[in-house]
Amino acid sequence: MDKKTIIRTLERIALLMELQGENPFKVSAFRKAAQTLELDSRSLSEMDDPTKLKGIGAATGGVITDLLQDGESTLLLELEKQVPQGLVEMLQIPGMGGKKIAKLYAELGIETLEGLREACEKNEVQALAGFGKKTEEKILKELDQLASRPERYPIWKLEPIVEHIESLLKNHQDVSNASVAGSYRRTKETSKDLDFVIATDHVESVKEMLKKSLDIEEMIADGDTKMSVALAKPERVDVDFRFVVESEFASTLHHFTGSKDHNIRMRQLAKEKDWKISEYGVEKEDGTVTTYASESEFFADFDLPFIPPSIRESGQELDRLDELKDLVQLENIVSDLHMHTTWSDGAHSLEEMIEGCIAKDYKLMVITDHSRYLRVANGLTPERLREQNEKIKELQKIYPDIHILSGTEMDILPDGTLDFDDELLAELDFVIASIHSSFSQPQEKIMERLFAAVSNPHVDMIAHPTGRIVGERDGYEPDVEQLLQWAKEYDKIVELNANPYRLDLAVPWLERAQELGVKVAINTDAHHLDHLRFMDIGVRHAQKAWLTKETIVNTWEPKKLLDYLSRN
């Protein structure tokens, strides 16, 4: 029996109970028990007695005991018998929760999506108490859309939408403050919808502007303080707008940035002081409501430092405040170790990229164009690479304020050899190795290729180690644990590729890398000057794994990094 199975069982029980229309507090007790186990970093065998944990009582503890003893839970088996499978799918329908689904099942015997459709078409649903004509119509409409709508949208699809909406808001005369909130602001890889908080004294005028400027497929809600729409283009994504007055902006932004668990922890903190947090401010013990000019002031009122949105997740961030001072920040970044120029498939010249990095106040940069194997990307032959190397040396004299290193992003070929020989690699300041081909090879072969790179003395870093595209493809699925072990053993850097398409490695692997003491570099892999801005997303992604400045080599001063690179 492993911890994951226990957690999944408790969550499944909660879900099935919800579908029975159970008391929501009872349902959440099972969810909380699952979360308690999840948040405990110990494995099951390291735990003395999991049933003694706070939040686990007689019933949830009984489930754990059952699983440990018999490998199954009688409670779950019982529930699975009582609750038809099809009810779980009904939860995907917006507006349908446990209570309504339980009622439809109890009174009309509806247990599948198809059954629900038939009942609606026969107008049986609107006859139930608590249901009506509109509910029935809405269910039918949502059933039609169910198959076509993705559950979550990757960050790179949302980014242009967010930029567009933020610019609309910031350029509107009646908007004094506006920000995206929700999981997007927390830099989650994917989001279910978008949330915006808007400070204004003229809600109607801002709403009118948004209705006119956005391509809206459906108005989901249209109230005095909140408007929800489904966009038609470029994605059918739901967007929520919350309107507040300027003085409430900071606390509303905090509230709608979440996460839910972070907010619950904050509310518990407030409760200990006999205060009450709402999105409009903090109600003190004497009944007065305090508002804040910024989130920093809000946290300060609780004697807390500013907690970056990226780490507001499990609520456990409040137990790790002493680690905040070491957490990597954008202003700590002094170099970018992976970028392309017109020499291969980049859009800008060497000079332009150098000036772009100087504009970012970087102290060091590495030019890493593709190697010859990557024909589609105009990969450099050894001759052209040597030529580029010479050119960079000349440019270094023209730009003395930044260290310009000569590097390559060298392909690891499908047969497990490297694209350049050791003699050439030895002439370079920095060598990246990466896989761009034959993703579908068996893991064993992929690992053979990665080992060839890691074990080569000239290779400094493995770029985008899994080849994944967020929300699109899993990449070549290497044994990342093994790769990280090798990186430790051979003292190599693994990349956190900051391009929002990639964000590779993913957060759990970054946590593991730091745990093992493996060095990480956050790089933009810029193919365009504009891509240098991805550093910000990369840093926030790194924060989600609680990576420290020390772990991230591009926070290091040039001397320290150069010393490391000349270690052999």
Added chain:
DNA sequence: GCCGTTTTCGGCCCGACTGTTTTCAGTCG
């Protein structure tokens, strides 16, 4: 269902919106 020393019963984070009602339940975040 779980918790707790101002509690072993009564609250559990809190508020907006919709659709159903005719004062509120359900859902959502």
